[in-house]
């Protein structure tokens with residue numbers, strides 16, 4: 866059609882996309898470092914270095930308690946998981962590599978879902 870309005874997504878549509886994306890992140894084989902909050906009592910330096918801890922279970926709790934205004938605020942929290950991982954872990958480490966793989970997977974999936 867000549868006139869093609871950009872279909873705006875309702876809040877419900879966006880939250881549906883967040884649920885799909887989070888389920889895929891949690892199911893990913895490289896998700897294991899990010900499934901639950903880092904135990905900062907057991908990980909020296911973590912609380913000092915990482916000002917805003919974030920993990921997939923916390924994101925799920927925020928999603929189910931309607932704390933995300935839109936897809937963007939959800940994406941900000943997911944990226945926080947990966948940015949924290951990069952800050953605290955060497956690129957050439959098990960957890961560092963898992964973080965890079967998960968970020969690449971997430972970037973690919975949300976751009977696909979938004980097309």
Ligand SMILES: Cc1nnc(-c2cnn(C)c2N)n1CCCn1ccnc1
Pocket residue numbers: 897898899903908949950953954960
């Ligand atoms: C996420 C994340 N970023 N850094 C760590 C971590 C935890 N301990 N150490 C020495 C790190 N560098 N994590 C959490 C990884 C959670 N984990 C570790 C083994 N199974 C889950």
